[in-house]
Amino acid sequence: MNSKDLLKISFSSLLRNGIRSWLTVLGVVIGVASVIAMQAIGNGSDESIKREIRSLGVNVLMIFPGTFRMGGVAQSAGSMSVLETGDAVAIKKTMKTVNAVTPLVQSGQQVVYQTQNWRTNVTGVWADYFIIKNYKTTQGRLLTEQEASGMSKNCLIGKTVYSKLFPNGGNPVGVTIRVGSVPMKIVGVLEAKGSGTFGQDQDDVILAPFKTVQKRLMAVDFIQQIQVSARSEHEMTSAQAELRAYFLKKPNMISADGEERFSIRSQSEISSVLGSVSSVLILLLSSIAAISLVVGGIGIMNIMLVSVTERTREIGLRMALGATDRDVRTQFLAESVMLSVWGGILGILFGYLISVTVGSILNWPVSVSPFSIGLAFTFSALVGIFFGYYPAKKASQLDPIEALRYE
Amino acid sequence: MASVIEVKELSRFFNTGTIRVEALKQVSFSIEEGELVAITGSSGSGKSTLLGILGCLDRPTEGDYLLDGIPVSGMHNRLLASLRNQKIGFIFQSFQLLQRTTALENVELPLLYNPAVPAGQRKEKARRALDRVGLTDRMHHKPSEMSGGQQQRVAIARALVSEPRLILADEPTGNLDSENTRQVMSILQDLNEAGSTVVIVTHEPDVAARCRRVITLKDGKIQADIRNPEPVSVCM
Ligand SMILES: Nc1ncnc2c1ncn2[C@@H]1O[C@H](COP(=O)(O)OP(=O)(O)O)[C@@H](O)[C@H]1O
Ligand SMILES: [Mg+2]
Numbered sequence: 251m252n253s254k255d256l257l258k259i260s261f262s263s264l265l266r267n268g269i270r271s272w273l274t275v276l277g278v279v280i281g282v283a284s285v286i287a288m289q290a291i292g293n294g295s296d297e298s299i300k301r302e303i304r305s306l307g308v309n310v311l312m313i314f315p316g317t318f319r320m321g322g323v324a325q326s327a328g329s330m331s332v333l334e335t336g337d338a339v340a341i342k343k344t345m346k347t348v349n350a351v352t353p354l355v356q357s358g359q360q361v362v363y364q365t366q367n368w369r370t371n372v373t374g375v376w377a378d379y380f381i382i383k384n385y386k387t388t389q390g391r392l393l394t395e396q397e398a399s400g401m402s403k404n405c406l407i408g409k410t411v412y413s414k415l416f417p418n419g420g421n422p423v424g425v426t427i428r429v430g431s432v433p434m435k436i437v438g439v440l441e442a443k444g445s446g447t448f449g450q451d452q453d454d455v456i457l458a459p460f461k462t463v464q465k466r467l468m469a470v471d472f473i474q475q476i477q478v479s480a481r482s483e484h485e486m487t488s489a490q491a492e493l494r495a496y497f498l499k500k501p502n503m504i505s506a507d508g509e510e511r512f513s514i515r516s517q518s519e520i521s522s523v524l525g526s527v528s529s530v531l532i533l534l535l536s537s538i539a540a541i542s543l544v545v546g547g548i549g550i551m552n553i554m555l556v557s558v559t560e561r562t563r564e565i566g567l568r569m570a571l572g573a574t575d576r577d578v579r580t581q582f583l584a585e586s587v588m589l590s591v592w593g594g595i596l597g598i599l600f601g602y603l604i605s606v607t608v609g610s611i612l613n614w615p616v617s618v619s620p621f622s623i624g625l626a627f628t629f630s631a632l633v634g635i636f637f638g639y640y641p642a643k644k645a646s647q648l649d650p651i652e653a654l655r656y657e
Numbered sequence: 658m659a660s661v662i663e664v665k666e667l668s669r670f671f672n673t674g675t676i677r678v679e680a681l682k683q684v685s686f687s688i689e690e691g692e693l694v695a696i697t698g699s700s701g702s703g704k705s706t707l708l709g710i711l712g713c714l715d716r717p718t719e720g721d722y723l724l725d726g727i728p729v730s731g732m733h734n735r736l737l738a739s740l741r742n743q744k745i746g747f748i749f750q751s752f753q754l755l756q757r758t759t760a761l762e763n764v765e766l767p768l769l770y771n772p773a774v775p776a777g778q779r780k781e782k783a784r785r786a787l788d789r790v791g792l793t794d795r796m797h798h799k800p801s802e803m804s805g806g807q808q809q810r811v812a813i814a815r816a817l818v819s820e821p822r823l824i825l826a827d828e829p830t831g832n833l834d835s836e837n838t839r840q841v842m843s844i845l846q847d848l849n850e851a852g853s854t855v856v857i858v859t860h861e862p863d864v865a866a867r868c869r870r871v872i873t874l875k876d877g878k879i880q881a882d883i884r885n886p887e888p889v890s891v892c893m
Contacts, residue, residue, distance in 0.1 A: 255769050255776070266757060566753075568770075569714075569738065570712070570714055570741060570747050570753075571766055571770060572739060572742020572743070572770035572771065573738060573770050574770075575734060576735070577738075577770060650714045651709050651714050654749065
């Protein structure tokens with residue numbers, strides 16, 4: 251029997267059991283869809299982590315009040331006050347491994363220009379922040395050192411803020427807008443940075459002098475973060491050690507139960523947290539994939555066993571007419587592989603849809619690679635062979651006389 | 658020239674739990690090319706068991722069977738399958754057609770397992786076989802759309818499509834009325850006239866009466882082997 255006949259026979263016998271065939275492949279569909287989605291989302295999160303690292307800036311170290319945990323920053327009561335502007339000043343003056351330092355405060359504010367209204371985050375920074383984050387402007391200029399370290403009411407706006415306040419375009423430089431209750435003058439528009447790991451719009455920002463935001467807008471004394479950048483990548487560790495030593499020397503930096511009340515994180519640590527989020531997702535998907543491929547395989551095996559029983563007489567007849575045990579085995583194996591590969595094809599389509607959906611929700615650049623399609627295809631075919639073998643072997647071992655007599 | 662069938666002291670025993678059923682005991686006979694032989698006997702006398710062995714679907718427990726001069730008793734299963742495919746045409750009491758498959762496709766079935774027949778020639782051969790049994794106009798009908806007699810004629814077409822040396826029929830008329838029995842027997846007699854060796858298992862006397870030789874089995878032994886000089890003719 252040639253392979254064309256084989257495919258024709260198998261296909262028509264599957265068609266005859268339409269609904270049953272559809273239901274049988276469901277497990278494989280889910281399994282393969284998970285494989286595809288897993289790979290696409292995995293790639294997407296890798297890509298978005300890389301993007302995040304790029305947007306974090308180079309050789310950046312972040313000092314937070316409180317203890318940094320996998321889930322985020324745990325802030326105990328009163329921990330807000332452990333970081334002071336003075337620390338940033340001291341770090342800038344004394345540490346040779348560090349080439350840029352800025353304190354950071356951030357606050358959500360209503361901004362108004364003429365009839366336009368928009369709520370955005372206003373971040374108070376020193377001019378070093380532009381070095382750390384590698385900021386440039388598309389219009390106007392950055393804040394100068396003097397402006398940023400003083401109480402100037404000049405500010406920079408991100409692209410999103412620009413498009414919200416100036417829906418008809420036009421040059422915003424020199425225009426005064428109201429930020430909360432404070433009138434501020436726009437001196438430049440920031441170059442777009444795109445979206446972050448979790449889809450937050452990094453261009454929906456206003457950058458303003460640190461003190462202006464802290465004192466005028468927020469009227470607080472604490473600072474939320476200090477960011478520094480090390481002079482080079484291999485000075486990261488020594489910079490981190492120096493920073494730690496500095497903060498440990500300060501009074502009140504250890505809590506009553508012995509925990510440090512600050513934490514220093516590098517971009518790689520941040521990314522490993524992000525990475526762990528995506529690896530949890532991948533672990534979840536791969537267990538779904540493995541389980542449903544096995545369940546799907548068992549489903550195929552079950553249906554093939556039923557089919558062998560139902561078609562006992564057909565098998566006996568084919569043998570009487572000259573089919574060898576090998577012919578019979580191949581026929582049933584072809585059917586189960588066809589089932590599972592059909593499930594595989596549907597699974598690839600579903601997996602693609604899932605990936606695209608997840609990608610657009612999380613704003614990750616997901617992509618379904620030809621490799622993963624090949625992998626999914628191979629997997630589904632293997633499932634068909636593995637779980638189809640036993641029923642096919644059973645069929646091929648039937649005794650033709652008894653099979654022909656089967657009712 | 659060698660006989661088409663030669664069996665020597667052939668026995669077939671079945672072990673069913675504690676009891677040993679002796680379905681065939683030391684049976685010997687031969688059938689020459691071009692014979693039309695009926696095997697009769699009461700139910701349980703061993704007719705079907707014998708036909709199964711003659712058709713290479715089963716093996717004897719003891720004794721030898723030569724098909725076309727070739728000893729088949731010790732042959733590998735796969736060789737037996739190709740012998741069945743090329744040398745033997747089967748006809749069954751219950752037709753054994755694949756439902757939901759057209760007459761033409763049913764007749765094509767044996768050719769699927771014959772590597773010597775190119776795919777392109779199968780349809781044509783099947784069509785010619787259906788012509789011979791007078792079912793040209795039913796080619797694309799499914800078994801459920803045909804009468805019992807027509808279904809059995811499709812089965813006969815399937816048995817002769819490979820132009821086998823030997824046609825074996827197990828109670829081919831068992832499920833048919835007298836009119837269809839006559840039709841089916843006429844076709845089998847025609848085939849025999851045209852040169853095929855035909856062996857028919859039956860317990861119907863008027864079917865046996867149409868055969869030139871009648872072998873009667875009783876309790877797994879040959880009770881009688883009678884030549885019938887004037888069989889009831891085709892055009893009765
Ligand atoms: N597979 C089997 N297992 C056990 N006994 C069998 C088997 N096949 C046939 N027999 C027994 O062998 C004897 C002959 O059976 P069979 O050849 O079918 O008779 P017939 O076709 O003449 O009616 C019967 O007694 C039957 O019960
Ligand atoms: Mg019988």
